[in-house]
Amino acid sequence: MEPDAANNDGSVATPSKRLEGRVAIVTGAASGIGAATVDLFLREGAKVIATDVRAIDDDLLGTSAARAIPVRHDVASEREWRNVLIRAGEDYEGLDILVNCAGINAPGGGVPENQDIENVSMDDFRAVHAVNVEGTLLGCKQAIPAMAASGGGAIVNVSSIAGWVGVPGAVSYGASKAAIWQITKSIALHCAKAGYNIRCNSIHPGGIHTPMFVPMTGDPRPGEPEAPHVPMRRYGEPDEVAAAILFLAGDDSTYITGSSLPVDGGLAVT
Amino acid sequence: MGRVDGKVAIITGAASGIGRAAARLFAAEGAKVVGTDLQFVDDDAWRRDCGDEALFLHHDVTDEARWEAVVGDTVAQAGQVDILLNCAGINGVSGDDAPPQAPDAIGLDIWRRVNRVNADGTLLGCRTVIPVMQENGGAIVNISSIAAQKGWPIRTAYGASKAAVLQYTRSVARYCAESGWSIRCNAVLPGPIDTPMIKPPGRKPLAGGDGQAGADHVPIKRYGDPLEVARPMLFLASDEASYITGAGLNVDGGIAALTAD
Numbered sequence: 001m002e003p004d005a006a007n008n009d010g011s012v013a014t015p016s017k018r019l020e021g022r023v024a025i026v027t028g029a030a031s032g033i034g035a036a037t038v039d040l041f042l043r044e045g046a047k048v049i050a051t052d053v054r055a056i057d058d059d060l061l062g063t064s065a066a067r068a069i070p071v072r073h074d075v076a077s078e079r080e081w082r083n084v085l086i087r088a089g090e091d092y093e094g095l096d097i098l099v100n101c102a103g104i105n106a107p108g109g110g111v112p113e114n115q116d117i118e119n120v121s122m123d124d125f126r127a128v129h130a131v132n133v134e135g136t137l138l139g140c141k142q143a144i145p146a147m148a149a150s151g152g153g154a155i156v157n158v159s160s161i162a163g164w165v166g167v168p169g170a171v172s173y174g175a176s177k178a179a180i181w182q183i184t185k186s187i188a189l190h191c192a193k194a195g196y197n198i199r200c201n202s203i204h205p206g207g208i209h210t211p212m213f214v215p216m217t218g219d220p221r222p223g224e225p226e227a228p229h230v231p232m233r234r235y236g237e238p239d240e241v242a243a244a245i246l247f248l249a250g251d252d253s254t255y256i257t258g259s260s261l262p263v264d265g266g267l268a269v270t
Numbered sequence: 271m272g273r274v275d276g277k278v279a280i281i282t283g284a285a286s287g288i289g290r291a292a293a294r295l296f297a298a299e300g301a302k303v304v305g306t307d308l309q310f311v312d313d314d315a316w317r318r319d320c321g322d323e324a325l326f327l328h329h330d331v332t333d334e335a336r337w338e339a340v341v342g343d344t345v346a347q348a349g350q351v352d353i354l355l356n357c358a359g360i361n362g363v364s365g366d367d368a369p370p371q372a373p374d375a376i377g378l379d380i381w382r383r384v385n386r387v388n389a390d391g392t393l394l395g396c397r398t399v400i401p402v403m404q405e406n407g408g409a410i411v412n413i414s415s416i417a418a419q420k421g422w423p424i425r426t427a428y429g430a431s432k433a434a435v436l437q438y439t440r441s442v443a444r445y446c447a448e449s450g451w452s453i454r455c456n457a458v459l460p461g462p463i464d465t466p467m468i469k470p471p472g473r474k475p476l477a478g479g480d481g482q483a484g485a486d487h488v489p490i491k492r493y494g495d496p497l498e499v500a501r502p503m504l505f506l507a508s509d510e511a512s513y514i515t516g517a518g519l520n521v522d523g524g525i526a527a528l529t530a531d
Contacts (some may be wrong), residue, residue, distance in 0.1 A: 268517075
């Protein structure tokens with residue numbers, strides 16, 4: 001990998017479209033961080049394959065000028081991952097970026113109930129890990145050969161602050177996000193050692209205004225901010241996480257691999 | 271439109287290395303750059319890199335009064351300070367006659383000198399700009415190091431000073447956010463970067479980090495380019511990182527993945 005020092009013309013300014021022509025797979029694209037990432041990537045010139053186990057609303061797939069290809073996709077299925085890669089290969093040449101956003105905090109989604117250590121069932125634990133951990137692992141496993149064949153690429157895995165701190169009400173979720181953080185490092189080192197020119201990093205959102213998180217927050221107490229325990233006193237927006245994913249997926253981060261980036265309003269340092 | 275268009279950025283250590291690359295990049299992205307350094311720069315080269323608008327001020331970052339003057343001059347000329355990059359730093363081992371830093375040999379002189387520049391300099395920078403940034407908000411990016419995360423037997427002072435920078439960054443981040451000011455504070459933790467600190471002109475390269483020569487210990491098998499640190503600093507300083515504060519971001523070619531912290 002050569003340093004991405006100056007541009008070809010000697011300038012250093014960022015190109016107007018930061019992912020021009022690059023092929024990106026984004027999972028969990030039907031809502032939240034995944035949907036915001038698809039939107040941003042399209043605006044930055046990427047060719048996007050947007051996947052989700054749910055149907056993706058048409059208006060999340062961009063404009064006629066820059067439109068994502070939707071694929072129905074259970075990330076826990078290796079066979080379906082193969083289909084996604086085949087589909088990407090049919091529509092576009094090569095693969096440059098994989099963003100593993102798909103995740104659940106409890107079986108079937110919704111507000112986690114009975115997910116503490118005394119009440120969690122092994123079925124629940126396995127269901128969360130199937131999507132979050134196996135989904136991420138399978139995506140990386142399937143994408144790496146395609147990226148290596150196209151000269152390299154960047155993988156961004158969405159972990160969570162919950163991968164670092166104890167999560168008493170959602171023991172499976174915390175464990176699964178810690179696993180994503182850990183496999184990210186192994187993948188980064190593997191790709192470096194193999195000389196693949198593939199970077200792999202994790203992003204660690206705190207509380208973000210997504211359909212997964214908002215139902216868990218409840219109403220703020222009168223006169224109090226919505227997130228009194230967060231230094232910034234607010235939750236984040238999906239597009240604030242998407243901006244960080246873009247950073248790790250693009251050419252601003254060419255010397256960053258195996259790293260973890262919190263996007264949490266300062267929560268991790270409290 | 272640049273990613274830090276119209277913002278006023280003070281960048282210490284701007285004569286060379288990462289600071290110089292950041293000055294060039296931030297200027298290209300629309301910032302009004304105020305570069306500072308203990309070393310002087312060639313005027314023509316500075317203007318070629320950073321444009322005619324960029325200022326350069328002579329600045330010892332360990333000097334409290336000089337910090338007041340640098341920030342005061344910046345406000346007088348540009349009206350405000352939006353961004354501070356604390357890039358000035360020394361490792362204390364670059365000279366041929368560098369005193370030892372091994373735990374059984376280090377003297378307080380070298381310990382204090384390294385900590386003064388790296389830790390005191392960063393502290394003074396943050397302390398001086400926070401009052402100026404309170405009204406309009408701002409972003410501070412400090413340079414820590416992978417040396418903050420590991421044992422660093424031959425550069426004990428350096429490692430300790432960079433750990434201080436990382437820890438201080440977290441406190442500044444919390445303090446500003448919890449005070450209700452939209453001032454963010456983050457750190458980058460570079461691995462071995464191709465700068466005069468690691469590759470002094472005319473001398474053989476220093477070990478990239480933990481005492482091993484060359485880049486063999488870096489997973490991606492090369493040194494970083496200074497611009498590859500400047501770009502993450504640009505991201506953290508820009509509004510794209512609006513929900514990121516208190517973060518320590520490794521920029522190290524994969525060494526982070528080998529590091530327990």
